[in-house]
C-alpha cells in the first residue's frame with residue numbers, strides 16, 4: 348500500500364494543551380497534549396480505557412474538559428457542543444454508527460440539514476451533492492440504497508460523507524476498522540489518503556498497529572490517561588508501538604499445544620436460510636465442531652456467516668436443515684434453549700446483542716443466570732452474590748473502570764465492554780463457545796489475553812467456533828479452518844497448514860483443493 352504524506356507542517360490544525368477530563372474523581376485524561384498538522388493522518392494509540400475516545404469527545408464538544416485549552420487553526424476555542432465543533436469544521440465518526448436504517452443513504456446524509464426548494468426538500472440536488480462527494484473521495488456509495496441493505500463498510504462511508512457534507516476539515520475516526528473486512532480496511536485507508544490529499548486532517552483512533560503503519564504519519568500514545576509520546580510512524584516498528592502503548596513487552600504469538608479433538612459437539616447439516624429480502628444466503632451448509640478444537644470460519648462479510656451464527660444462537664430462523672447438539676436436533680430453537688443445551692456466544696455486535704447498556708457491569712455479568720442460585724433465591728435477587736461475582740470477574744479479566752461492578756456497562760470503554768462479555772461467556776462454561784470477532788476493538792495486550800482464554804476453553808475440552816474477519820486471528824488460533832463462500836463451506840484447511848494466500852483465494856470463491864505451492868505460483872488474491 349503506497350503511503351504519501353500530505354502534511355502542511357507549518358499549519359497546525361488542532362492544538363490541545365494540558366487537557367484534563369475527570370468523571371467524578373476518576374481522571375480519564377491527565378494533562379494530555381496533542382498537536383496535529385493540516386493534512387496529517389494522526390493516530391491516537393492507547394490500551395482499552397486509556398482515554399482516547401474521551402480526548403476525542405472533548406475535541407468534538409461532547410465533553411467539556413475539566414481544564415486545558417484547545418486551538419483550531421491557531422484560534423483558541425471553547426467547544427460548547429458537537430454543533431459548535433461542526434461549525435469549527437470538526438466532524439466525528441463514532442465506533443457505533445448513528446444511521447437510520449430504513450432511510451436511504453442520501454436521506455441519512457442530509458438529515459437535519461436538508462436543502463430546500465421553496466417549501467420542500469430538494470432531494471434531487473442533495474442526491475447530486477452526495478454523489479459528487481462520494482466520487483471525489485473514491486467512496487462509490489449508492490445514494491439511493493437503504494442503510495439496512497448495505498454492508499458495514501458502506502455504512503461507515505455514509506458516516507464519513509455525513510461529516511463531509513457538514514463541511515468538516517478535521518475528521519475524527521473512532522476505531523474505524525473495528526468491524527471491517529481486510530478488503531474494506533484497505534479501501535478505507537485509500538479513502539483516508541484521498542481526504543488528506545484534498546487538505547483534510549484525519550485523527551484516527553485505533554488499536555491496530557498494522558493500520559497505523561499503513562495509514563498514519565504520526566502517532567500519539569496515551570497510557571492510563573497520561574500522554575506518553577508522539578512519534579513519526581516511519582521511525583518505529585509495530586513492536587515498539589505495542590510496548591509504548593501497554594508499558595511492557597507484548598507477545599504476538601499464541602502458545603498452543605496440539606491436542607486430539609474428541610466427540611462432535613455441534614453438527615450443522617444442510618442448513619438453508621433466506622435473508623430479509625427472500626434471497627437464499629445459506630445454501631446447504633454443513634459444519635461440525637468437536638471437543639478440544641477451535642474451528643475458524645473464514646470468509647468475506649456477507650457470505651452467510653452472520654445468518655449461520657444467528658441460527659446457532661437462536662436469533663434467526665432458517666428454512667431447512669439440522670443442528671444436532673447432544674443428540675437432539677435444535678434447528679430453529681430459541682436462544683434460551685440453545686444456551687441451556689450448551690451454547691454460549693460472544694456476539695458480533697456487543698451493544699445490540701451482548702449487553703444491556705444501562706444495566707450495571709455486575710448485572711450484565713449474570714444476564715443468563717441471574718434467576719439461578721447463588722444469584723437468586725426463591726425469586727429474589729441476591730445482590731451480595733451478584734456483586735461478589737462481579738468483583739471476582741472484573742479482577743480476573745482485568746475489566747477496567749467497572750467500579751466494583753456498579754458502573755453502567757454503557758459507560759465503560761468499548762474494549763472493556765467486550766471484556767465483560769468474554770468474562771461472562773467463558774465463565775458460563777458451556778460445551779460450545781461461538782466467538783464472533785472476539786477481539787474487535789481490543790488493544791494488543793487485551794487481544795493476547797482473550798486469545799489465551801479461547802485456547803484455554805479448547806484445552807478444557809470445549810468446542811470453539813471462531814468467526815472472524817481477522818485472518819491473522821483465524822490462522823493463529825484455529826485447529827481447523829473452514830472457508831465459507833456464497834452460503835456454503837467451500838474448503839477446509841488444517842490450522843497449522845493455513846496460508847493467507849490459499850485462504851484468500853478460497854474466500855474469493857477460488858479453488859478448493861489448491862496447495863500452498865500451487866497458490867504461490869499465482870498472483871496475490873484481491874482481498875488482502
Ligand SMILES: Nc1ncnc2c1ncn2[C@@H]1O[C@H](COP(=O)(O)OP(=O)(O)OP(=O)(O)O)[C@@H](O)[C@H]1O
Pocket residue numbers: 370373375393394395396397398399400401402747748758759760761762763788
Ligand atoms: N461518561 C463517562 N462516565 C464515567 N466514566 C467514563 C465516561 N466515559 C469514559 N469513562 C471512563 O474513562 C476511561 C477512558 O475511557 P475511553 O472511552 O476514553 O477509553 P478508550 O481509550 O477510548 O478505550 P477503548 O479503546 O476501550 O474504546 C474509562 O475507564 C471509562 O470507563
